[in-house]
Amino acid sequence: MGRSLFCAKAGIKKGPWTPEEDIILVSYIQKHGPGKWGSIPANTGLMRCSKSCRLRWTNYLRPGIKHGNFTPQEEELIIHLQSLLGNKWAAIASYLPQRTDNDVKNHWNTHMKKKMKRYQAAISSHSASSGAGNVCHEFASRCYNTGSGNSNASTTHSTLPISNPSTFKYASSTENISRLLEGWRRPSQDQHIRCQSITTFANSSTNSSTPVCFMGNQIKVELPESYNPVSIEELKSLQFFEGSSRIDWEESSSGATFGGSQSVPGCSDGQKRLDDLHPPLTMLESWLADEAV
DNA sequence: AACACTCGCAACCGCCTCCCT
DNA sequence: TAGGGAGGCGGTTGCGAGTGT
Structure with a gap:
């Protein structure tokens, strides 16, 4: 962090948002609705640029956002959509209402890419003669092959933690902020x-x-x-x-x-x-x- | 207990598109 | 129609927490 050009004006604050800043931003959006990002710093006194405000809202403060572990179903969808759309994270995220494009992108880059590589390695070691083709698409296709049932599936899923404990602390504070928005229709x-x-x-x-x-x-x-x-x-x-x-x-x-x-x-x-x-x-x-x- | 390493994710960067004048 | 500004998006970075040695 702390790079140039983005929010390059003097006095513009960068780095992690504080709960106080979150409250100011949410309160403003509660009154005026999202959008008009450029007017937010001037009207709220936030020392943040408009882009930073928009990102903070869309990626974290917006009500209904779920953080933490992705379910296997969500991963399936991401794999499938990624094979269809490529890295169109905003489009992919539009099919996961509780996830942001940033979340999907991060999850793909940190978790699923690795799985894909390992899967690719496993495939290539087993079938040296088959054309490599689109491994991602192959990966997704196999995910949708419902041939062999696995009775452990629902059990496996249900045992997954609902939320990531590491994110719980901060999430709970933003939940409080989100309550400010109760009843509000944007x-x-x-x-x-x-x-x-x-x-x-x-x-x-x-x-x-x-x-x-x-x-x-x-x-x-x-x-x-x-x-x-x-x-x-x-x-x-x-x-x-x-x-x-x-x-x-x-x-x-x-x-x-x-x-x-x-x-x-x-x-x-x-x-x-x-x-x-x-x-x-x-x-x-x-x-x-x-x-x- | 201390240090090194790895991982997850929030936030930044820069390009692109859209809209207004 | 062209230019400029604002917003949107994908790629990338770097901090902090967790884990291993």
Whole structure:
């Protein structure tokens, strides 16, 4: 840290944010909504540049953000989307409502890249003759191969810690800050971003196995049938951001639809996590889960 | 107990795109 | 239509905590 040009004005503070600064930022956004980042330092007295304020909000203070361990389901989604989109972290994160692009990017770079390398090494040692091809895509494809059931899968998942103990202390303080936002409905800028990301996803999918098609003003995302990464509760937390302009999800045999009716079979109680609906994990998925410990 | 090393993640950097004038 | 500013995004850095020796 402490580099030049970014927030290069004299008197601009850099480095970790203090709880006091967080409160000031959250209070301002609570009153005025996110956006207009340039006006925040002037109006709040924060000695931070607009970019820093935006990053702090989007990556940490925004309500509904989950920190800590990624679930195997989340990892599956990241692998799959990364194979489709490449390093479009914002687009990938748009499918993980509780995760930020920074989180996804960090997780990929620190955890999953390593797994991918080890997987690649394992593959190459076992099949010297097969073309290397896109290891990432192969990795993801195997993750979605639901052939062999693994009865340990749900157990493995359920034993994963819910939150990373190392992040709990600070997270709890930001939870307090987030409570300030209770009842607040922000404008729909995030939805604009989200839809932009979806559009990016759509535009980037040009091959024959394109996961996206358009249905009038709806975007239909063709995800694997087994794929269902977001629970109703998570969606509700997302819709907290979406304000009045709701994104509805419709599950069909071929995928999820943005803009349809809100109904997830088997989730009528609104509590049942998608883990329960998810098919048994493959050996590779279990391996992923084991590696996540 | 002290030091070295590794790892995770918050934050910064710089480029790109969009929007306004 | 061009220029400038603001916001968004992906890549990268560096600090601090955790772990090993």
